[in-house]
Amino acid sequence: MHVGILLFEEFETLDVFGPVEIFGRLKTHYLVCFYSEAGGLVHNSHGVDVLSRPLGEIMGGVDIFLIPGGYGTRKEVNNEVLIEMIRTISEHSQYVLTVCTGSALLARTGLLDGKKATTNKRAFDWVVSQSDKVFWDRPARWTVDGKYYTSAGVSAGMDMTLGFLADRHGVDFARKSAWEIEYDWREEKEGDMLPEN
Amino acid sequence: MHVGILLFEEFETLDVFGPVEIFGRLKTHYLVCFYSEAGGLVHNSHGVDVLSRPLGEIMGGVDIFLIPGGYGTRKEVNNEVLIEMIRTISEHSQYVLTVCTGSALLARTGLLDGKKATTNKRAFDWVVSQSDKVFWDRPARWTVDGKYYTSAGVSAGMDMTLGFLADRHGVDFARKSAWEIEYDWREEKEGDMLPEN
Numbered sequence: 001m002h003v004g005i006l007l008f009e010e011f012e013t014l015d016v017f018g019p020v021e022i023f024g025r026l027k028t029h030y031l032v033c034f035y036s037e038a039g040g041l042v043h044n045s046h047g048v049d050v051l052s053r054p055l056g057e058i059m060g061g062v063d064i065f066l067i068p069g070g071y072g073t074r075k076e077v078n079n080e081v082l083i084e085m086i087r088t089i090s091e092h093s094q095y096v097l098t099v100c101t102g103s104a105l106l107a108r109t110g111l112l113d114g115k116k117a118t119t120n121k122r123a124f125d126w127v128v129s130q131s132d133k134v135f136w137d138r139p140a141r142w143t144v145d146g147k148y149y150t151s152a153g154v155s156a157g158m159d160m161t162l163g164f165l166a167d168r169h170g171v172d173f174a175r176k177s178a179w180e181i182e183y184d185w186r187e188e189k190e191g192d193m194l195p196e197n
Numbered sequence: 198m199h200v201g202i203l204l205f206e207e208f209e210t211l212d213v214f215g216p217v218e219i220f221g222r223l224k225t226h227y228l229v230c231f232y233s234e235a236g237g238l239v240h241n242s243h244g245v246d247v248l249s250r251p252l253g254e255i256m257g258g259v260d261i262f263l264i265p266g267g268y269g270t271r272k273e274v275n276n277e278v279l280i281e282m283i284r285t286i287s288e289h290s291q292y293v294l295t296v297c298t299g300s301a302l303l304a305r306t307g308l309l310d311g312k313k314a315t316t317n318k319r320a321f322d323w324v325v326s327q328s329d330k331v332f333w334d335r336p337a338r339w340t341v342d343g344k345y346y347t348s349a350g351v352s353a354g355m356d357m358t359l360g361f362l363a364d365r366h367g368v369d370f371a372r373k374s375a376w377e378i379e380y381d382w383r384e385e386k387e388g389d390m391l392p393e394n
Contacts, residue, residue: 013221014214014218016214017210017215017218017245018215020243021243023243031244034246044221046221048247049231049248050246120379180350182389183351
């Protein structure tokens with residue numbers, strides 16, 4: 001399956017590379033590729049510059065479309081060209097996964113209307129303000145509603161990705177993937193931490 | 198502090214980007230930069246292409262030099278030019294951190310001779326074969342010996358990085374860093390899983 005990872009300036013490093021580590025190791029099942037609005041190098045303030053292909057190449061959808069979070073989402077929710085591309089690709093993709101504030105971008109497309117979703121609890125109020133038609137699930141660490149998987153902050157994206165593998169390949173397969181990277185997978189969807197501030 | 202991250206072809210994605218997420222968020226304390234033997238884009242089989250600067254720029258050392266693991270280490274242990282660069286940079290750096298099979302590269306420099314170190318247990322015998330002068334600590338999840346921090350596989354590198362923060366800034370600081378990325382930090386150095394095969 002083709003895993004298309006969305007990048008934009010100021011994406012959150014681990015929102016992207018946690019799931020990439022998990023999918024990337026499973027070479028017989030998944031092929032990871034990075035995309036951005038214009039293609040080329042995409043930068044974030046952790047000093048990372050990653051090469052990407054233009055989103056225009058996958059307007060017909062991918063098998064799995066992953067939308068990370070990060071400070072860049074604050075700007076990109078108002079980027080109508082990008083939101084329209086995300087809408088088209090998501091509509092034509094078999095699965096759409098969001099990590100952290102990536103759900104704000106997906107919410108802006110309208111595709112989460114009437115669906116259950118979650119996000120980083122420290123950015124919860126801002127994300128919720130992007131759409132009042134989504135059933136925002138505050139206590140969830142990650143949610144599944146049809147083809148849409150959404151998760152809380154950073155590491156929760158790895159937990160969701162392992163949950164996605166469990167749904168597709170069985171829980172033992174997912175546990176083995178976690179074991180191989182010595183990762184303590186929190187398997188339960190519920191029970192996210194509440195914000196301290 | 199300047200955090201120099203070593204890249205080489207077929208580095209392990211999360212060995213690099215786990216610590217980068219942790220250091221990268223602490224912008225008032227740490228500045229992350231990527232380096233490779235020749236500079237330029239460095240690729241791995243998870244589909245990642247990251248831009249790097251040439252290692253020649255930091256032959257005088259950095260504050261923190263991080264050496265990741267990955268399949269690429271199998272080739273690079275025999276790359277005498279790279280091993281010599283790693284030796285010089287490590288000698289002149291304040292701290293040297295290795296993740297997973299990154300300790301094989303550091304062991305080849307001789308700088309770990311007489312020192313305690315560890316690595317990924319699934320690659321343990323191969324890493325140990327790189328030097329019989331290192332005190333390889335099999336049960337350890339990560340070790341500290343003077344300025345050298347070495348860790349077991351992938352996620353253990355994040356645990357070690359948080360342990361490094363705890364040593365420098367106190368355990369509450371490190372716990373807050375883990376909390377911010379919703380990461381379950383395993384704080385204990387000992388008790389690594391043993392290999393199943």
